[in-house]
Amino acid sequence: MHAYRTHDCGALRKSDVGESVKLSGWLHRRRDHGGVMFIDLRDHYGITQCVFDPDFPAFATVERLRAESVITVEGEVIARDDELVNDSLATGHIEVRVTQATVQSEASELPLPVFGEPDYPEEIRLRHRYLDLRRESLHRNIVLRSQVISSIRRRMVEQGFTEFQTPILTASSPEGARDFLVPSRLHPGEFYALPQAPQQFKQLLMVSGFDRYFQIAPCFRDEDARADRSPGEFYQLDVEMAFVTQQDVFDAIEPVMRGVFEEFADWQGMGRTVPEGPFPHIPYAEAMAKYGSDKPDLRNPIICADVSDIVQREDVTLGVFRKITEGGGIVRAIPAPGSGEQPRSFFDKMDAWAKKEMQAPGLGYMRFVEEEGALTATGPIAKFFEPAALQALAERAGVKAGDGVFFAAGKKAEAERLQGAARDRIGEELGLIEPGVFRFCWIVDFPMYEWDEDNKTIDFSHNPFSMPQGGLEALEAAQTEEEILALKAFQYDIVCNGVELSSGAIRNHRPDVMLKAFDMAGYGADVVEAEFGGMLNAFRYGAPPHGGIAPGLDRIVMLLADVDNLRDVTLFPMNQQARDLMMGAPSPVDDRQLKELGIRLAPMKTSGKG
Numbered sequence: 001m002h003a004y005r006t007h008d009c010g011a012l013r014k015s016d017v018g019e020s021v022k023l024s025g026w027l028h029r030r031r032d033h034g035g036v037m038f039i040d041l042r043d044h045y046g047i048t049q050c051v052f053d054p055d056f057p058a059f060a061t062v063e064r065l066r067a068e069s070v071i072t073v074e075g076e077v078i079a080r081d082d083e084l085v086n087d088s089l090a091t092g093h094i095e096v097r098v099t100q101a102t103v104q105s106e107a108s109e110l111p112l113p114v115f116g117e118p119d120y121p122e123e124i125r126l127r128h129r130y131l132d133l134r135r136e137s138l139h140r141n142i143v144l145r146s147q148v149i150s151s152i153r154r155r156m157v158e159q160g161f162t163e164f165q166t167p168i169l170t171a172s173s174p175e176g177a178r179d180f181l182v183p184s185r186l187h188p189g190e191f192y193a194l195p196q197a198p199q200q201f202k203q204l205l206m207v208s209g210f211d212r213y214f215q216i217a218p219c220f221r222d223e224d225a226r227a228d229r230s231p232g233e234f235y236q237l238d239v240e241m242a243f244v245t246q247q248d249v250f251d252a253i254e255p256v257m258r259g260v261f262e263e264f265a266d267w268q269g270m271g272r273t274v275p276e277g278p279f280p281h282i283p284y285a286e287a288m289a290k291y292g293s294d295k296p297d298l299r300n301p302i303i304c305a306d307v308s309d310i311v312q313r314e315d316v317t318l319g320v321f322r323k324i325t326e327g328g329g330i331v332r333a334i335p336a337p338g339s340g341e342q343p344r345s346f347f348d349k350m351d352a353w354a355k356k357e358m359q360a361p362g363l364g365y366m367r368f369v370e371e372e373g374a375l376t377a378t379g380p381i382a383k384f385f386e387p388a389a390l391q392a393l394a395e396r397a398g399v400k401a402g403d404g405v406f407f408a409a410g411k412k413a414e415a416e417r418l419q420g421a422a423r424d425r426i427g428e429e430l431g432l433i434e435p436g437v438f439r440f441c442w443i444v445d446f447p448m449y450e451w452d453e454d455n456k457t458i459d460f461s462h463n464p465f466s467m468p469q470g471g472l473e474a475l476e477a478a479q480t481e482e483e484i485l486a487l488k489a490f491q492y493d494i495v496c497n498g499v500e501l502s503s504g505a506i507r508n509h510r511p512d513v514m515l516k517a518f519d520m521a522g523y524g525a526d527v528v529e530a531e532f533g534g535m536l537n538a539f540r541y542g543a544p545p546h547g548g549i550a551p552g553l554d555r556i557v558m559l560l561a562d563v564d565n566l567r568d569v570t571l572f573p574m575n576q577q578a579r580d581l582m583m584g585a586p587s588p589v590d591d592r593q594l595k596e597l598g599i600r601l602a603p604m605k606t607s608g609k610g
Contacts, residue, residue: 004022004024004072004104005022005024006021006022007021007022007023008023008043008044008046009023009041009042009043009045009047009091010043010047010048010090010091011045011046011091012048012077012091012096013090013091013093013094014079014093014094016077017077017078017079017094018076019076020074020075020076021074021075021076021096022073022074023043023048023050023072023073023096024070024071024072024073024104025041025042025048025071026042026043026068026114027039027040027041027062027066027067027068027069027070027107028040028041028042028047028067028068028114028115029067029115030062030067036051036052036053037051037052037054037059037062037063038050038052038095039062041071041073041096044139046089046090046091047089047091048094048095049080049086049089049096050073050075050095050096050097051075051095052101053097057100058073058098058099061101061102061103062098062101062103065106065107066106066107066108066109066110067110067113067115068107068110068114068131069103069106069107070103070105070107071101071102071103071104072101072102072104073096073098073100073101073102074098074099074101075096075097075098075099075100076096076097076099077094077095077096078094078095078096078097079093080092080094080095110131111124111127111131112124112125112128112132114131114134114135117135117136117137120132122567122575122576123575123581126567126573126574126575126580126582127581127582129571129572129582130582133571137568138568140268141557141563141569142569142571144264144267144557144560144561144569145553145557145570147264148264148556148557149553151259151260151263152216152256152260152553153216155255155256155259156237156239156256159212159252159255160212161212161213161214161239162211162212162213162214163213163214163216164205164210164213164215165215166195166198166201166205166215166217167195167201168194168195168218169182169192169194170192170193170194171534172192172193173193173196177222177223178221178222178223179193179194179220179221180194180221180232183597183598183599185596185597188597188598189598194220195219195220196219196220196221197217197219197236197238197550198215198238199465200535202215202238202239203240203465203507203509203535203546203548204535204538206240206241206543206544206546207538207539207541207543207544211241211243212240212241213240213241213548214238214240215237216235216236216237216238216553217235217237217238218234218235219233219234219236221233221234222578225574225575225576228552228554228555228558228565228566229552229566230554230566230570231574231578234552234554234566235552235553235554236502236550236551236553237256237502237550237551237552237553238548239252239253239504239548239549239551240546240547240548241546241547241548242546243545244506245506245545245547246444246490246492246547249492249504249506249547249548249549250442253494253549253551254278254279254440257494257501257551258274258279258440260556260560261274261496261559261560262274265438265560267560267561270436271436273436273438274437274438275439279441279442279494280298280440281441281442281444282296282443282444283443283444283445284444284445284446287443288416289304289306289332290305291303291304291420291423292304292332292408292416292417292418292419292421292423293416293420293423293424293498294446294495294500295443295493295495295498295500296420296441296495297433297439297497297498298441298497299433299434299435299437300423300427300432300433300498301337301427301432302334302335302336302337302423302426302427302432303335303398304332304333304334304335304397304419304423305332305333305335305396305397305398306330306331306333307331307332307333308325308329308331310389310392310393311325311331312325312326313389313392315389316385316386316389317384318381318385320409324410328411328412329409329411329412329415330409330410330411330415330416331407331408331409331415332407332408332409332415332416332419333393333396333397333405333406334405334408334419334423335397335398335399335403335404335405336365336403336405336406336426336430337403337430337432338402338430339367339404339426340367340369340401340403341402342404342430347365347367347379347404350363350365350425350426350429351363351364351365353425354418354422357421358417358418358421358422360408360410360414360418361410363406363407363418363422364380364406364407364409365379365380365381365404365405365407366378366379366381366382366385366405367403367404368390368394368399368400368402368404369401369402374387375391375394375400375401376390377390381407393405406422406426408422424498438497438559439496439497440495440496441494441495442492442493442495443492443493443494443495444492445469445488446461446466446491446492446493447461447487447489448460448466448468448469448487448488448489449484449487449520449521450485457521458484458485458521459521459522460521461489462489462491462503462505463489463503464518464521465505465507465508466490466491466505466507466508467489467490467508467509467545467547468487468488468489468490468508468517469487469488469489469490470487471510471513472513472516474487475513475517475520476516478520489505490505490547491503491504491505492504492505496559497559499555499558499559500555501551501556502551502552503549503550504547504548504549505547505548506545506547507546507548509539509543509546510539510543511539514536514539515528554566557569
């Protein structure tokens with residue numbers, strides 16, 4: 001017989017009754033019933049109930065142990081009585097009557113419980129992550145993560161992609177988030193950087209003659225923590241393809257995303273679906289106008305409307321809206337279907353939310369009602385609209401009697417930010433979000449450039465290495481500021497349920513187009529050569545048209561696991577201050593190590609108080 005087990009703790013079934021078995025695991029829970037002791041023995045695979053009779057020596061061995069001690073038991077598999085069957089366990093029809101028990105490791109008093117799912121402080125959970133990971137829900141999520149990655153790998157290979165590994169120690173990048181720097185011992189005063197993404201390497205793979213590349217890539221960015229991104233590292237499905245158009249990328253990646261989400265849609269019996277048909281393509285400008293966001297949640301049926309022209313009509317006398325639109329701002333109407341039946345407190349709470357959470361001047365509203373067969377409205381600003389204007393507003397916003405409308409007004413970026421957040425909140429408050437479904441879309445036609453209000457200059461909107469739509473001819477034809485800001489790029493995002501899973505682009509593979517594109521954003525050829533000379537020179541020796549994308553694995557698993565924080569799908573996350581409380585990182589190093597690296601620490605600044 002094996003030293004530790006003949007079966008795992010999730011393997012035994014009614015067909016095993018009568019067998020002599022050996023199991024090893026953690027003492028999950030102990031219960032005493034009339035002198036007989038029951039323990040739930042747990043390992044990675046499941047739980048088996050074990051029965052200890054007080055007449056056997058094993059009883060005294062286990063009776064004194066704390067929960068989470070590791071033991072090995074031997075005994076006979078017996079069937080449970082019908083009234084004691086536990087259908088929630090795979091092993092619920094049997095139990096093991098224990099004759100021998102060996103203690104492999106005794107547990108001290110636990111800093112947090114493993115049995116059950118109590119909400120414990122983050123600091124304790126992260127400091128003792130090895131205990132936290134024993135808890136059923138978190139353990140299950142980590143297994144799901146592994147299964148999702150395996151599924152993605154399989155699907156990518158089936159699509160003709162080849163996995164390559166790109167360097168971890170590389171050069172510092174002048175764009176994007178802050179780099180994590182690694183000092184070089186052999187070259188004092190010089191530093192490597194951990195890659196924010198394998199962007200340049202995967203493009204160089206295409207220049208090197210490879211075709212369909214992918215990698216489950218670790219990425220490192222020294223940025224503040226968010227619920228959906230670690231402050232230190234994260235993983236992405238990194239993809240690049242040669243000789244492709246934007247649609248070719250969609251055709252390759254969409255089946256992978258659909259397949260993975262369909263495979264795990266019913267995980268833990270959640271019964272979710274992925275609607276049939278291709279993912280919708282939504283131009284960026286349309287997404288911002290209809291949803292106030294470039295990552296719209298399409299489970300929410302609310303579609304907003306631009307009513308800037310309506311509030312300028314002569315039969316509308318609302319001065320604040322007129323002033324905003326005359327100053328170049330916008331007014332967007334956000335329908336609230338069925339909210340006419342809500343008490344006034346619903347509308348007042350929305351207004352208070354906008355002021356407190358969004359720092360907005362407010363969220364105007366009106367409720368549409370029918371009086372004597374005619375559509376009219378009530379609310380603080382309804383009196384400023386004549387009947388014809390109200391009718392035009394209702395038709396534009398797609399509302400009817402019994403519906404409400406909120407208004408987001410201001411400078412375009414500010415109004416759209418409020419519009420998008422209000423749409424999400426209204427959908428949640430009114431119970432409009434479609435349950436049990438993953439709704440994907442592609443956001444396309446991103447602007448190549450944007451206006452930098454702080455520096456009063458034109459700058460890149462997203463990825464500066466994207467190919468502009470129309471190529472060099474489009475760049476040369478754009479002479480005015482307005483024409484330059486109207487240029488679009490072959491950039492795209494894939495979004496699911498309001499979560500941006502990835503950005504991607506068809507790359508600018510021509511040095512002449514790249515230099516012109518940077519020049520229009522105020523970067524001279526000398527700057528481009530100095531910062532991106534390696535990739536630019538590679539392009540001078542024959543570069544294929546290429547493009548790619550990099551869906552975030554953490555966010556994919558978060559959606560499938562139905563959790564809101566990456567901590568719940570990551571093995572060993574840092575806390576919000578970018579500290580690993582379990583391993584004590586970051587930590588000071590001794591003077592000998594610093595001397596080897598040619599580094600001297602500057603004195604720490606003090607507050608000057610006391």
